[in-house]
Amino acid sequence: MGRRAVAATLVSLLVFTTMLGADGAVYSSESSSLGSAVLATVQLRERDYGGLLVGLSAFRSLAEAQSYLNSNTFDCSSPQAYLDLIAGRQQYAGASEGIAYSTVTSWAYSSEPAGENGSAYVPGFSGYQNGALNLEVTTSVEESYNDGLPSYSFQTVGTVHLQVPLDAIISGCVAALSDLGAALSSLTGCNSSAVAAALNLADSSFLLLDTYVLGASASPLPTGCLVDYWVATTVLGLGGVSGAFQWSVRGEGSLAT
Amino acid sequence: MRILDIGVAAGYGILCVSLISLLNPYSFDGGQVTAASDARASAALADYVQAVGLSFLANAPPSEICSSLQARSNGTVILGGSVDGSACGTAPVAFVGSSGFGFTVQGNQVEIEAWVEGR
16 A cells, blocks of 8 residues: 555656646747747847838938028039038937937939939939939948847948939020020120120020029120129929929129120 | 655645646747737838838828828728827727837927737
């Protein structure tokens, strides 16, 4: 009877130990599986946020470029110097859902396609467009979860554009300047009335000049006359990320007669 | 001797059953569903911003943004958020996953949230 009781006790100890071991193994496996699932979710979220942050960088670059255009008159006589000044750089940092992020964005006018095709988060402004005002945007993104792992960092270069017919605006302005120069080249005298007459003639002779405000001044030289002249216009209803905007364009020239 | 034997066996049995109930592997199932649903909510949020564009979120009045959030919600994923503190939509009574992302565009503080409905 005593041996039986000991045997039964040993069997029950074995059974319970086996059950406990099996449960512990399943528990450990499930715990590890949950950890992997949470890690994967955070990685997916960091990837989604990464795309959003690149989109925000593209948007902010376009908004800054639009603001620059809106508040600075474009000199079509020397466009490159103006376009070079569109370049800029910004840094942003923040946190959302336990993910801390920081972005460094730099942008510059681009005359040819560069990198990837912009950002899907700025539809209508993404990618390179021939003849438009294109920007090359470089974005560096760093993300980390609760200041630790998983972390995610990458750099991307893409092209976006403002809906500004840059090439057409430059060629129109240069042609208008050329027309006005031609009209002023045969100035009858070196005084304001001769200049006014030449401006009227230019305005009526060249259809292109109808959309421009014209101006000129004459100053006598020892052997002739120096004429400074300019054309100016404002292009309305341009498409920007901050809404429609206008752009003042001006061209200047001078000639000696 | 027999009493001691029964006592040890019973005590060990109670300890094992307690540990087994404490280390319940089924308790992780909810966590995995939540993790998967959080990822789904995060993807839905990104899809929404891509679909409407950041320019829309920067320039549209809060009422239009709210309408677009409601229009892109469906039976399982509910979208909501706020623009400059003007709230749109609320979390469903029961949801298994959620995601949110806040950012500033054109001086507007925009917060987009997504919830995956379920119990």
